[in-house]
Amino acid sequence: MIGSWMKDNVSTKWSEGLRYIQFMKNRAYQSGIKQSPYKALFGIEPRNEDDLRKVIEDDRNVNLTEDSDDNVVEVSNREKVSSSENDIHKARTTAAENLVKQAKKMKATSDKSHPPSNIGDxxxxxxxxxxxxxxxxxxxxxxxxxxxxxxxxxxxxxxxxxxxxxxxxxxxxxxxxxxxxxxx
CATH class of the missing domain: 2.30.30 (SH3 type barrels.)
Structure with missing residues (x-):
């Protein structure tokens, strides 16, 4: 992904693309948790790429704060995106449940291709x-x-x-x- 970013942006400064690539990976749907890692962590869908570009332009504009009732991500006082503790808990619980389902499915597939062995075999x-x-x-x-x-x-x-x-x-x-x- 870094190589593609460097080619698309005609740049040799790979470190400048890390935040963008991290954002792209974290907003991508993951079949194991049936949602994006961003949503599993924050309880909301990730913002769009234009918002990310604004953040990348000036790293000093990002402030993370926690309130007693809500988690709030504040970007340059322009925008507030909030998610209640309940939404975050629900997203994380769903992610954990889906990982357990995925593990059970993988175990069942493995059991089909590798039948059990008996003592003495x-x-x-x-x-x-x-x-x-x-x-x-x-x-x-x-x-x-x-x-x-x-x-x-x-x-x-x-x-x-x-x-x-x-x-x-x-x-x-x-x-x-x-x-x-x-x-x-």
Whole structure:
């Protein structure tokens, strides 16, 4: 976005575009919270770009004040935009509820593509490239020892139990049995 702003404004001073870009990002609709971040924070829709340009022209014109009943944003004594505490609380509550819905939807999608594993299932856990040499194996073969209430799995290997608890998307289920729970 900074690169586009610099090109559009024929400028090499990228820092001058930061407030504009910040405003553009904060006024953009976010599907997770089903509103703009600006509205989630202030309880009102963001002002238009012309108002932003006026603010950018002179940073000294921006004063943020809080009253006991309302939050008031004052710009050069020209305009007052107020939002009641209730509107702000409602916008933030809505944002939080929508994030919870989004998380549940993501979990359901993940559960569809990664069906649950059972205790005793053999699994392959990929070894990160940084932790292995060129001739080392790409995966560790383990066996599921337990599953907790949050859906995380404890995995054992031939030489003991792995410290980390794994999410279902972090391992693949083997079709064959290489290791039994008793072998751990």
């Amino acid at each position: 053999n699994v392959t856990i990929p070894i990160p490239d940084v932790d292995k040499g060129k001739g080392d194996l790409r995966n560790i073969i383990g066996v599921i020892l337990q599953k907790n209430d949050e859906g995380f799995y404890k995995v054992g290997i031939k030489h003991g139990v792995l410290r980390k608890q794994y999410g279902r998307s972090e391992f693949g289920i083997c079709n064959q049995t290489f290791l039994e729970v008793a072998d751990v």
